[in-house]
Amino acid sequence: MEVINFAEQPSLVSQYMSELRDVNVQSDMLRFRRNLERIGEIMAYEMSKRMKFKTVDVTTPLAVSKCQKLDEEVVLATIFRAGIPFHKGFLDYFDHAQNAFVSAYRKYREKENFDVFIEYIASPKIDGKTLVIADPMLATGASMELSYRALLTKGEPAHVHVASIIASSKAIDYIKATFPEDKTTIWVGAIDDVINEHSYIVPGLGDAGDLAYGIKE
Numbered sequence: 709m710e711v712i713n714f715a716e717q718p719s720l721v722s723q724y725m726s727e728l729r730d731v732n733v734q735s736d737m738l739r740f741r742r743n744l745e746r747i748g749e750i751m752a753y754e755m756s757k758r759m760k761f762k763t764v765d766v767t768t769p770l771a772v773s774k775c776q777k778l779d780e781e782v783v784l785a786t787i788f789r790a791g792i793p794f795h796k797g798f799l800d801y802f803d804h805a806q807n808a809f810v811s812a813y814r815k816y817r818e819k820e821n822f823d824v825f826i827e828y829i830a831s832p833k834i835d836g837k838t839l840v841i842a843d844p845m846l847a848t849g850a851s852m853e854l855s856y857r858a859l860l861t862k863g864e865p866a867h868v869h870v871a872s873i874i875a876s877s878k879a880i881d882y883i884k885a886t887f888p889e890d891k892t893t894i895w896v897g898a899i900d901d902v903i904n905e906h907s908y909i910v911p912g913l914g915d916a917g918d919l920a921y922g923i924k925e
Contacts, residue, residue: 709889711880712754714747715898721750725897728873729913740919741793744844744873748797751871751895756801758893759838778804781837783865787812787855788828790917791843794873798842805840806832808862810855826858835863844916846875846896847907849882856887871895874912876903 714721724743727733734740762779765772785808786795799805808831839859843852852870859865868891870883875896883894902910918924 709884709887709892709894711894711896713896713899714750715896719750721747721897725873729911734914734919737920737922744793744916744920745797745800747873747897748794748842748871749801750797752798752801755840755869755871755893755895780866782806783808783832783834783837783839785810785831785839785841785855785859787841787843787851790845790915790920793920794842794844794871798840798871802840806837808832808834808839808859810858812851812855826854829858829861831859831862833863834859834865836866837863838867838869839865840869840871842871844873845909845912846870846872846879846883847903847909848876849879849886852879852883853886866891868892869895873897873916874909875899876909877901878903 715725724746728740728743756778760779761776763774764777766775782802782805784795784798784802784805786792788809788811799807809829810826811828812826841852841856846852856868868887870887870892872895877899880894880899883892900909900912904910913919
């Protein structure tokens with residue numbers, strides 16, 4: 709299973725990541741959401757290089773041109789609510805893609821112990837299609853796995869791209885252990901080694917949903 713970590717080679721993603729992490733910039737919710745979108749756009753572009761294209765004839769005002777068009781059906785999936793702006797970045801580039809949405813939440817049994825529940829799913833059929841699951845924070849990997857299992861009720865995808873802004877090392881190992889090794893690719897802006905007792909990534913960036921949309925009660 710291949711892991712593409714954008715932090716390994718400095719780029720504009722590095723600039724956007726620094727702003728997402730910076731407490732002095734995070735108070736600007738609009739900029740926070742836009743940076744999530746930007747990284748989604750860049751990942752979508754890089755992801756497209758791994759996909760199949762076909763040659764087609766396109767008629768211009770003067771002649772016929774041989775052009776390349778995407779030859780894969782893409783389904784973009786995201787996990788509410790933090791995933792929405794990140795998802796939009798992918799949709800801005802894969803603008804013909806179908807879309808799927810999953811609601812996953814943590815239900816705490818004790819202060820530091822919780823279970824993840826899937827509450828809602830809306831998805832097209834995904835049989836034989838390319839599935840992209842975008843969620844900004846991959847802390848334990850449990851929400852991502854349960855969302856993937858829920859999406860499998862809609863069919864078996866040809867390939868799965870797991871996309872996150874920041875993942876923990878533990879979550880990367882968890883995805884490697886629970887997703888199909890031969891048809892999964894992991895895309896991440898950075899990998900942090902630590903998750904704390906509340907299962908938050910450290911240094912991470914905090915609660916992406918709260919920073920994008922306001923503190924929930």
